[in-house]
Amino acid sequence: MKSKSASLPYLVWMVIFIIVPTALVFVFAFTDKSGRFTLQNLQGVGQYSNVFLRSIWLGALATVISLVLGYPLAYIISKARASRQNVLIMLVMLPMWMNFLLRTYAWMTLLEDSGIINHVLNLLGLPSVHMINTQGAVVLGMVYNYIPYMILPLYSVLTKIDRSVVEAAQDLGADSRKVFLRVTFPMSMPGVISGVTMVFVPAVSTFIISKMLGGGSNLLIGDLIDMQFLGSAYNPNLGSAISLVLMVLILICMGIMNQFDENGATEGGVMV
């Protein structure tokens, strides 16, 4: 068919700007500064295993918290009247329209030692709490920034669940707890999966949140990469190796997640 040729410019673009750059990451990861093949970069990644573990741990923690906080919200919204649903979903999405640097910055002003939360605590006669530059602050930042990505796919799956399926379960004698555990929750699995991936991927690879809320002591993978390319430790070969490992890590995670989705029918949910 002739229409195929319409995609030709894009195919060229795809090769130059997707395939070649990815290949470059590979090339840099396996060469040294003079361009010779080496495995040293990849071996060098090993010394940062604690950073990798921290990133995965904090990212996973943020994902779980987002799921635990987001699921009830998505459920409540999906049960609301149609007009209310739209308003509530708008309210969930609205903060996402603000640049995430500003949203993270807002938490800086709240969490600081001399910040608003501590100020309020002091006014109430309570002692200050050190919150900024802790792992807790980083997780909080992740949850705050990415929880809409959890809520939206959950919501879109939950609203699509056929009412008669729930009624059938009730008809067959399930109480509301069993209906949820045996019917609603399993049927919302595609939403859970896309929500989890949509939160985990940006959370594990972030470098802004850790920089702004974690101080210098809570480096994540993203910070490492940033340092190798634009920071003090300039070494794009090592940076590429770290990026490569991160990329593979994410692909493995997605592969595992897709295993859970038996139907293989994960829809991207709502992307904004």
Place this chain on the structure above:
Amino acid sequence: MKTLSRIYLFLIFLFLYAPIVVLVIFSFNDSAVASRSVFSGFSLRWYSTLFQDGMLLSALRNTLIIAVVAAIVSTVLGTAAAIGISGMNKWMRRTVMNVTNFPMVNPDIVTGVSLMLLFVAGTRMLGGASLGMASLILAHITFCLPYVILSVMPKLRQMDPNLSEAARDLGCPPLAAFFRVVLPEIAPGIVTGLIMSFTLSIDDFVVSYFTSGTTQTLPIFIYSMTRKRVSPEINALSTCLFGIILVLLLVINMRTAKDTKRIQTSAKEV
């Protein structure tokens, strides 16, 4: 149960909106540099410093230029791509779509870094200037393209496959058939793709950060402001942006609400 869910809703939305409210309030704070936690009187001084900031204005200009160019180019390229891809056989289509989806699943930072490697190698090879507007625009088009393709493809799939044949059957040359029949059908998808590209481009920090060289975009400017730790102008900037977004969304919502109303009472409406 009902009150419980009410309380839950309230707490979540408090969590989501408290930081923004705080930013807005403190943008009117008169206090000088030191305190971000004490409100010491109403003032618009941060707004006036903001609008006299030449750096900010040029960053804003750059952002808009990039967003407009990236949105238009990626929409045209992506729409053509979607049409071509839907005409491919299953195997080809799957391969192309997997590559297309790649930038969406790949962490932004890796996309940014890989493009940076490409641009650095490219400028070295072509002997061109360093990274800047050109590399930013190319990078933005690249990460917008999948979103355009993914919003146009479903419209093409929903469309009756015989539509363009019907137009040709009635005497339209192929290109005219596309513009007269196919384009009106997939227009909603194209507009969605355009809007998405525009907002993604305006909002992007991570990819821009690695591909901008010394050029400033609004998010990069914001980033450098936050690095200074204490700069109340940020509050003013946030408030402005939030206000603009709020107004835009309200207008869009009111218009769609009006449209639905018009459809419901189509006969009586003026």
Place this chain on the structure above:
Amino acid sequence: MEKVSIVNLQNIAVSFDGEAVLKDFNLSIDDGEFVTLLGPSGCGKTTTLRIIGGFVRPDSGDVFFNGRKITDLPPHKRSVNTIFQKYALFPHLNVYDNVAFGMRVHKKSEREIRAKVGEMLDMVNLKGFENRNVNLLSGGQQQRVAIARALANEPKVLLLDEPLGALDLKLRKDMQVELKKIQQQTGITFLFVTHDQEEALSMSDEVVVMDRGAIQQIGTPLDIYNEPKNAFVADFIGESNIIDGIMREDFLAEFSGRKFRCVDKGFQPNEPIDVVIRPEDVDLVPPDEEHLTGVVQNVNFKGVFYEIIVDVQGFKWMVQTTDCEKTGERIGLSIQPDEIHIMHKSEYSGTFGDYSTFSDEMDEDSSPLPGNGEEA
């Protein structure tokens, strides 16, 4: 009236993904006729239509229109128009603009267009629907708009690709009558594709029965019903009992262990043959030595008649009768010589015509999906 061929397909071959859809296909269509391509899904009938419409380019062979070769002519330059399976109305245009589309493309004046659209909508009984949204019309109305849109272009030939497939039974019957009327009114050649044999028989001047990318038989509806050329045609058109037999001599056939007088001749002596006997042509008589006898296996009430399955020496016959018989009863079958139709053996012999696995549901299941496997 002298018959003039308007469309001519010569030695057409088409294959999709290495699979042959049409093989050495030849067809000539006369001007002003209502011609139907009839066959099961995947037989190549839709592909034939699309070749004439210009949407499929044959791998080899040529298409002629009024004697002129049009094999390489793109669709928009051909004076044929198509009614598509799902009508392919333009959803962003109202009824008027849909019908006016072709004329606008051809840069006709708005005054001319208005007159023609009015005339067309009048013909398909849609006067007053000009400003309606086509998406909100019923299936039958959409169908009429599609007809008006195609005919407004004043084609020499109208191609109809299973146009009635999406309509319910009652509406389908009405549209059959209406389409036939429109064809007679306008005198335009209609080339109609369907898998519904009843539709084909009741509407057409000429029926082209197709299977596996080849023409099995061309003829008037009466011809193909009464004189099927092979077991496929006999089975596909109506119900048939097809029995293995041997032509002993002219006018004498032997099957089911008996000799029968018949009206066919010109076969080799002792040539193996297929014998076709229509279920309505068998008379039931009391069992005796003179007739074939069998046991009633199954009785199905059909309203006007009973459809019964009779086991004759292991071969299951279908008989349509107004007499009520009981299951398990022994009966005789009487067949008149002119009701026996003899066919040469073909590649289809032995695959059709025995009702041992017959059931009503199977009949419905076998109605093929529209266009399945035939899309380019």
